[in-house]
Amino acid sequence: xxxxxxxxxxxxxxxxxxxxxxxxxxxxxxxxxxxxxxxxxxxxxxxxxxxxxxxxxxxxxxxxxxxxxxxxxxxxxxxxxxxxxxxxxxxxxxxx
Numbered sequence: 001x002x003x004x005x006x007x008x009x010x011x012x013x014x015x016x017x018x019x020x021x022x023x024x025x026x027x028x029x030x031x032x033x034x035x036x037x038x039x040x041x042x043x044x045x046x047x048x049x050x051x052x053x054x055x056x057x058x059x060x061x062x063x064x065x066x067x068x069x070x071x072x073x074x075x076x077x078x079x080x081x082x083x084x085x086x087x088x089x090x091x092x093x094x095x096x
């Protein structure tokens with residue numbers, strides 16, 4: 001299994017409607033072949049600002065690489081680049 005976690009720190013000037021549209025797009029990009037679990041949520045902890053949590057699991061690394069290179073991911077990454085800074089954690093997880 002391949003894990004992919006992103007924390008998006010939303011810029012302070014981003015409006016609620018713009019953020020909601022981006023969250024909808026992030027949720028939709030998880031509906032792809034090879035994705036086994038996909039969660040997009042706002043963090044409950046707002047001490048450091050508004051944080052969107054993306055937590056995904058993929059069948060394997062090749063499935064992730066195909067997803068990452070896809071048009072839907074490219075579009076949402078471009079949208080998020082205009083709204084947030086982010087930190088990514090990717091790793092291959094043992095399934096036991």
